Amino acid sequence: MHTKVWKINSINIIKKDIQEAADMLKEGDVVAFPTETVYGLGADATNASAVRKIFEAKGRPQDNPLIAHVASVAQLEGIVTNIPDYVYTLIEAFSPGPLTYILPANDSCADNVKAGLSTIGVRIPSHPIALHLLETIGRPVAAPSANVSGKPSPTTANHVYEDLNGRIAGLIDGGQTGVGLESTVIDCTGDVPIILRPGGVTKEQLELEVGTVMMDPGLATASVNRPKAPGMKYKHYAPEVPLYLFTGSGEAMKEFVDKEKQAGNRVGLLLSNQTAELFQANAPIHLLGESIEEIASSLYDGLRFFKQANVDKIICETFSEKGIGQAVMNRLRKAADRVIEG
Ligand code: TXA
Numbered sequence: 030m031h032t033k034v035w036k037i038n039s040i041n042i043i044k045k046d047i048q049e050a051a052d053m054l055k056e057g058d059v060v061a062f063p064t065e066t067v068y069g070l071g072a073d074a075t076n077a078s079a080v081r082k083i084f085e086a087k088g089r090p091q092d093n094p095l096i097a098h099v100a101s102v103a104q105l106e107g108i109v110t111n112i113p114d115y116v117y118t119l120i121e122a123f124s125p126g127p128l129t130y131i132l133p134a135n136d137s138c139a140d141n142v143k144a145g146l147s148t149i150g151v152r153i154p155s156h157p158i159a160l161h162l163l164e165t166i167g168r169p170v171a172a173p174s175a176n177v178s179g180k181p182s183p184t185t186a187n188h189v190y191e192d193l194n195g196r197i198a199g200l201i202d203g204g205q206t207g208v209g210l211e212s213t214v215i216d217c218t219g220d221v222p223i224i225l226r227p228g229g230v231t232k233e234q235l236e237l238e239v240g241t242v243m244m245d246p247g248l249a250t251a252s253v254n255r256p257k258a259p260g261m262k263y264k265h266y267a268p269e270v271p272l273y274l275f276t277g278s279g280e281a282m283k284e285f286v287d288k289e290k291q292a293g294n295r296v297g298l299l300l301s302n303q304t305a306e307l308f309q310a311n312a313p314i315h316l317l318g319e320s321i322e323e324i325a326s327s328l329y330d331g332l333r334f335f336k337q338a339n340v341d342k343i344i345c346e347t348f349s350e351k352g353i354g355q356a357v358m359n360r361l362r363k364a365a366d367r368v369i370e371g
């Protein structure tokens with residue numbers, strides 16, 4: 030299959046290109062597009078055979094449901110039932126934006142979007158290209174991250190191209206995404222929202238709006254309690270080179286790296302700018318940035334980076350779990366082969 034690529038910048042959206050991409054979606058093809066979190070791989074959520082193409086292109090397990098993306102609250106109301114009041118409070122504060130609501134589904138969307146569940150995840154993305162595309166198609170669009178299953182999510186069109194060229198009908202290149210990690214997924218079927226996947230909207234931000242917010246116990250110990258978001262049980266976000274997470278100080282990490290090198294291992298380091306200053310280029314370093322927001326935004330690119338470098342393993346430092354640090358550490362733990370207690 031030939032993958033058509035449109036290059037569009039978010040400020041100067043080209044109507045004709047968006048229309049062409051929307052037409053492809055309406056005809057039942059899959060098209061990748063940028064959102065403010067990561068690139069999504071879209072298909073018409075009301076068309077089961079279009080949705081099936083997403084699972085095929087990604088190699089995604091059939092039991093992992095997809096998020097339906099919509100352009101407005103009215104459209105969201107059109108595909109779910111029993112919306113609690115706190116959801117309206119959260120919509121007011123965070124939508125459009127990186128927050129996905131799990132709610133009881135009606136039968137507007139195809140069954141394979143929900144992977145057999147009675148609930149559906151719905152999100153209004155804030156990226157101007159995503160919003161424009163959704164408004165143009167006028168239907169809910171099912172879209173997981175546009176990567177091959179198991180790999181880090183794409184934060185540039187290049188990442189999507191690397192993974193899916195020739196397997197999808199179209200790709201809108203809108204440059205680098207902003208948040209860099211996926212949306213926060215919250216279960217809104219009970220009296221209190223439960224975070225099933227930490228992400229772009231932090232627990233602290235949610236609590237400021239609605240008070241108590243719970244964490245799915247399955248998140249802490251994925252192997253003991255089955256996580257409630259089916260996707261969270263798979264090994265995920267994994268780079269092609271083994272990833273070791275190092276929990277100790279920068280100094281201890283330096284010692285560990287030296288020992289690895291003495292043992293003949295070629296290591297690549299994934300570090301914040303601050304920690305990198307401790308290392309005098311004794312190994313290839315990929316910088317993640319200074320603030321935790323910068324680190325979140327560049328993490329997936331960093332996990333993909335060492336594929337080209339000649340290294341046997343990647344060693345990454347760990348970060349404080351405050352704010353979006355919670356999502357950063359969730360992704361790193363899922364991507365890691367080993368945790369080294371330093
Ligand atoms: O930021 C994002 O959310 C991106 C962009 C493209 O919007 N999308 C994304 O989709 O990350 P995906 O499919 O890679 O991850 C969706 C997660 C999975 O862990 C899935 O299991 C969970 O949401 N999920 C979807 N529907 C669900 C449902 N009805 N109940 C529980 N978990 C659900």
Ligand code: MG
Nearest residue numbers: 173174175182
């Ligand atoms: Mg994904």
